[in-house]
Amino acid sequence: AQKITQTQPGMFVQEKEAVTLDCTYDTSDPSYGLFWYKQPSSGEMIFLIYQGSYDQQNATEGRYSLNFQKARKSANLVISASQLGDSAMYFCAPGRLSNFGNEKLTFGTGTRLTIIP
Amino acid sequence: NAGVTQTPKFRVLKTGQSMTLLCAQDMNHEYMYWYRQDPGMGLRLIHYSVGEGTTAKGEVPDGYNVSRLKKQNFLLGLESAAPSQTSVYFCASSYGVTGSSYNEQFFGPGTRLTVL
Secondary structure: OOOEEOOOOEEEEEOOOOEEEOOEEOOOOOOOEEEEEEEOOOOOOEEEEEEOOOOOOOOEEOOEEEEEEOOOOEEEEEEOOOOHHHOEEEEEEEEOOHHHOOOOOOOOOOEEEEEEO | OOOEEEEOOEEEEOOOOOEEEEEEEOOOOOEEEEEEEOOOOOEEEEEEEOOOOOOEEOOOOOOOEEEOOOOOEEEEEEOOOOHHHOEEEEEEEEOOOOOOOOOOOEEOOOEEEEEO
16 A cells, blocks of 8 residues: 655644645655645545646646655645635645546545644 | 535444445546545545446445446445444545546545444
8 A cells, every 4th residue: 555644743834924745655656646635624625736747847726836856756735825724634645647547546644734823 | 516415414323233325426527436534544545436337445445335326426335334434434536537637536525424
Protein backbone atom coordinates (compact mmCIF):
# COMPACT_ATOMS: atom_id res chain seq x y z
CA ALA A 1 0.00 0.00 0.00
CA GLN A 2 1.09 3.53 -0.66
CA LYS A 3 2.34 5.56 2.23
CA ILE A 4 1.45 9.24 2.34
CA THR A 5 3.01 11.48 4.96
CA GLN A 6 1.55 14.76 6.12
CA THR A 7 3.88 15.76 8.95
CA GLN A 8 1.84 18.66 10.33
CA PRO A 9 -1.20 17.41 12.25
CA GLY A 10 -2.25 20.95 13.04
CA MET A 11 -1.25 24.48 12.08
CA PHE A 12 -2.30 27.94 13.25
CA VAL A 13 -1.79 30.83 10.87
CA GLN A 14 -2.61 34.51 11.11
CA GLU A 15 -5.19 35.73 8.64
CA LYS A 16 -3.71 37.13 5.40
CA GLU A 17 -0.44 35.28 5.85
CA ALA A 18 0.70 32.53 3.48
CA VAL A 19 0.84 28.94 4.66
CA THR A 20 2.56 25.82 3.34
CA LEU A 21 1.18 22.35 3.99
CA ASP A 22 3.58 19.45 3.50
CA CYS A 23 2.96 16.14 1.75
CA THR A 24 5.28 13.35 0.67
CA TYR A 25 4.43 9.97 -0.84
CA ASP A 26 6.33 6.80 -1.60
CA THR A 27 4.93 5.37 -4.84
CA SER A 28 7.49 4.08 -7.33
CA ASP A 29 5.16 4.73 -10.27
CA PRO A 30 6.52 7.80 -12.10
CA SER A 31 3.11 8.56 -13.58
CA TYR A 32 1.63 9.53 -10.22
CA GLY A 33 0.84 13.12 -9.50
CA LEU A 34 -0.88 14.52 -6.45
CA PHE A 35 -4.38 15.69 -5.56
CA TRP A 36 -5.21 18.04 -2.70
CA TYR A 37 -8.63 18.10 -1.06
CA LYS A 38 -10.12 20.38 1.58
CA GLN A 39 -12.58 19.17 4.21
CA PRO A 40 -14.28 21.98 6.15
CA SER A 41 -16.07 21.35 9.43
CA SER A 42 -19.26 20.65 7.49
CA GLY A 43 -17.61 17.43 6.32
CA GLU A 44 -17.69 17.50 2.53
CA MET A 45 -14.54 16.84 0.51
CA ILE A 46 -13.67 19.63 -1.91
CA PHE A 47 -11.13 19.20 -4.71
CA LEU A 48 -8.56 22.01 -4.71
CA ILE A 49 -5.72 21.34 -7.10
CA TYR A 50 -3.83 18.63 -8.96
CA GLN A 51 -0.18 18.35 -9.96
CA GLY A 52 0.60 15.99 -12.80
CA SER A 53 3.89 14.15 -12.57
CA TYR A 54 4.89 15.22 -16.08
CA ASP A 55 3.79 18.83 -15.76
CA GLN A 56 6.66 21.18 -16.46
CA GLN A 57 5.39 23.91 -14.17
CA ASN A 58 3.97 23.89 -10.68
CA ALA A 59 0.19 23.88 -10.64
CA THR A 60 -1.68 27.01 -9.59
CA GLU A 61 -5.37 27.59 -8.98
CA GLY A 62 -6.29 31.00 -7.61
CA ARG A 63 -4.74 31.35 -4.14
CA TYR A 64 -3.58 27.72 -4.22
CA SER A 65 -0.29 26.60 -5.68
CA LEU A 66 1.86 23.53 -5.42
CA ASN A 67 5.57 23.27 -4.78
CA PHE A 68 6.20 20.00 -6.60
CA GLN A 69 9.55 18.27 -6.16
CA LYS A 70 9.29 15.06 -8.16
CA ALA A 71 12.63 13.61 -7.08
CA ARG A 72 11.70 14.03 -3.42
CA LYS A 73 8.13 12.82 -4.11
CA SER A 74 6.63 15.81 -2.42
CA ALA A 75 4.00 18.32 -3.42
CA ASN A 76 3.46 20.97 -0.79
CA LEU A 77 0.33 23.09 -0.94
CA VAL A 78 0.80 26.83 -0.61
CA ILE A 79 -2.18 28.99 0.28
CA SER A 80 -1.52 32.67 -0.20
CA ALA A 81 -3.30 35.47 1.67
CA SER A 82 -5.11 33.07 3.98
CA GLN A 83 -8.74 33.70 4.86
CA LEU A 84 -10.90 32.59 7.76
CA GLY A 85 -12.76 30.29 5.38
CA ASP A 86 -9.54 28.38 4.78
CA SER A 87 -9.83 26.81 8.23
CA ALA A 88 -10.34 23.13 7.48
CA MET A 89 -8.65 19.75 7.19
CA TYR A 90 -6.44 19.37 4.15
CA PHE A 91 -5.67 15.99 2.61
CA CYS A 92 -3.21 15.05 -0.09
CA ALA A 93 -3.63 11.94 -2.24
CA PRO A 94 -1.38 10.54 -4.98
CA GLY A 95 -3.20 9.84 -8.21
CA ARG A 96 -2.81 9.45 -11.93
CA LEU A 97 -4.22 11.11 -15.01
CA SER A 98 -7.28 9.46 -16.52
CA ASN A 99 -5.40 8.03 -19.52
CA PHE A 100 -3.72 5.58 -17.21
CA GLY A 101 -6.94 4.11 -15.97
CA ASN A 102 -8.53 3.76 -12.58
CA GLU A 103 -7.99 6.55 -10.13
CA LYS A 104 -8.02 4.89 -6.74
CA LEU A 105 -6.91 7.45 -4.21
CA THR A 106 -5.02 6.84 -0.99
CA PHE A 107 -5.31 9.75 1.41
CA GLY A 108 -2.87 11.04 3.98
CA THR A 109 -3.96 11.63 7.58
CA GLY A 110 -4.46 15.30 6.91
CA THR A 111 -3.44 18.65 8.37
CA ARG A 112 -5.90 20.71 10.38
CA LEU A 113 -5.40 24.36 9.45
CA THR A 114 -6.82 27.07 11.68
CA ILE A 115 -6.75 30.67 10.53
CA ILE A 116 -6.57 33.18 13.36
CA PRO A 117 -8.29 36.57 12.89
CA ASN B 1 -27.51 19.12 -11.13
CA ALA B 2 -27.29 17.57 -7.64
CA GLY B 3 -23.80 16.08 -8.06
CA VAL B 4 -23.24 13.17 -5.67
CA THR B 5 -25.93 12.45 -3.11
CA GLN B 6 -25.95 9.95 -0.25
CA THR B 7 -28.84 8.40 1.64
CA PRO B 8 -29.22 8.40 4.62
CA LYS B 9 -27.21 11.19 6.25
CA PHE B 10 -27.23 9.60 9.70
CA ARG B 11 -27.95 6.11 10.97
CA VAL B 12 -27.65 4.22 14.24
CA LEU B 13 -27.55 0.42 14.15
CA LYS B 14 -27.31 -2.30 16.72
CA THR B 15 -24.60 -4.94 16.40
CA GLY B 16 -25.67 -7.60 13.94
CA GLN B 17 -28.19 -5.47 12.05
CA SER B 18 -27.89 -4.92 8.34
CA MET B 19 -28.29 -1.83 6.22
CA THR B 20 -27.63 -0.40 2.77
CA LEU B 21 -26.17 2.99 1.96
CA LEU B 22 -27.21 4.51 -1.34
CA CYS B 23 -25.02 6.73 -3.48
CA ALA B 24 -26.35 8.45 -6.59
CA GLN B 25 -24.63 10.70 -9.12
CA ASP B 26 -26.09 12.65 -12.00
CA MET B 27 -22.86 13.51 -13.82
CA ASN B 28 -22.73 10.38 -15.99
CA HIS B 29 -19.50 9.33 -14.29
CA GLU B 30 -18.05 5.89 -15.02
CA TYR B 31 -16.16 5.40 -11.77
CA MET B 32 -17.67 5.31 -8.30
CA TYR B 33 -16.10 4.72 -4.90
CA TRP B 34 -16.94 4.09 -1.27
CA TYR B 35 -14.60 5.36 1.45
CA ARG B 36 -14.73 5.38 5.21
CA GLN B 37 -13.22 8.05 7.44
CA ASP B 38 -12.43 7.30 11.06
CA PRO B 39 -11.58 10.04 13.58
CA GLY B 40 -8.14 11.52 13.03
CA MET B 41 -7.56 9.58 9.84
CA GLY B 42 -7.78 10.13 6.14
CA LEU B 43 -10.24 8.38 3.89
CA ARG B 44 -9.73 4.69 3.18
CA LEU B 45 -11.14 3.00 0.11
CA ILE B 46 -13.64 0.20 0.77
CA HIS B 47 -14.83 -0.81 -2.71
CA TYR B 48 -14.97 0.83 -6.09
CA SER B 49 -16.51 0.37 -9.50
CA VAL B 50 -15.15 1.25 -12.93
CA GLY B 51 -18.48 0.88 -14.69
CA GLU B 52 -22.01 -0.46 -14.53
CA GLY B 53 -22.04 -4.08 -13.40
CA THR B 54 -18.44 -4.05 -12.11
CA THR B 55 -17.06 -3.86 -8.59
CA ALA B 56 -13.64 -4.33 -7.02
CA LYS B 57 -12.14 -4.41 -3.54
CA GLY B 58 -10.30 -1.48 -2.08
CA GLU B 59 -8.06 -1.21 0.94
CA VAL B 60 -10.58 -2.21 3.65
CA PRO B 61 -13.33 -4.36 2.04
CA ASP B 62 -14.04 -6.86 4.83
CA GLY B 63 -17.57 -6.71 6.21
CA TYR B 64 -18.95 -4.78 3.24
CA ASN B 65 -20.54 -5.64 -0.08
CA VAL B 66 -21.38 -3.40 -3.01
CA SER B 67 -23.44 -3.43 -6.16
CA ARG B 68 -23.55 -1.22 -9.27
CA LEU B 69 -26.65 -2.33 -11.15
CA LYS B 70 -27.17 1.10 -12.68
CA LYS B 71 -24.48 3.50 -13.80
CA GLN B 72 -25.75 6.30 -11.61
CA ASN B 73 -26.07 4.28 -8.38
CA PHE B 74 -23.57 2.55 -6.13
CA LEU B 75 -24.84 0.69 -3.08
CA LEU B 76 -22.82 -0.21 0.00
CA GLY B 77 -24.15 -3.00 2.21
CA LEU B 78 -23.35 -4.05 5.73
CA GLU B 79 -24.70 -7.55 6.30
CA SER B 80 -23.95 -7.79 10.03
CA ALA B 81 -22.86 -4.47 11.49
CA ALA B 82 -20.08 -4.34 14.08
CA PRO B 83 -18.98 -1.47 16.36
CA SER B 84 -15.72 -1.29 14.36
CA GLN B 85 -17.78 -0.11 11.40
CA THR B 86 -18.77 3.07 13.21
CA SER B 87 -17.47 5.72 10.85
CA VAL B 88 -18.33 8.39 8.34
CA TYR B 89 -18.88 6.92 4.88
CA PHE B 90 -18.21 8.92 1.75
CA CYS B 91 -19.20 8.10 -1.77
CA ALA B 92 -17.34 9.62 -4.71
CA SER B 93 -17.44 9.49 -8.48
CA SER B 94 -15.18 10.45 -11.37
CA TYR B 95 -15.28 10.48 -15.15
CA GLY B 96 -12.85 7.65 -15.70
CA VAL B 97 -10.58 7.05 -18.65
CA THR B 98 -12.47 9.24 -21.09
CA GLY B 99 -12.96 12.10 -18.67
CA SER B 100 -11.24 15.32 -17.80
CA SER B 101 -7.48 15.57 -17.66
CA TYR B 102 -7.61 15.87 -13.89
CA ASN B 103 -10.10 13.06 -13.33
CA GLU B 104 -10.69 14.40 -9.86
CA GLN B 105 -13.19 12.66 -7.65
CA PHE B 106 -16.40 14.41 -6.65
CA PHE B 107 -17.60 13.53 -3.17
CA GLY B 108 -20.97 13.19 -1.55
CA PRO B 109 -21.78 14.83 1.81
CA GLY B 110 -21.14 11.67 3.82
CA THR B 111 -23.18 9.33 5.99
CA ARG B 112 -22.47 9.18 9.71
CA LEU B 113 -23.01 5.60 10.92
CA THR B 114 -22.92 4.52 14.54
CA VAL B 115 -23.03 0.85 15.50
CA LEU B 116 -23.88 0.18 19.14
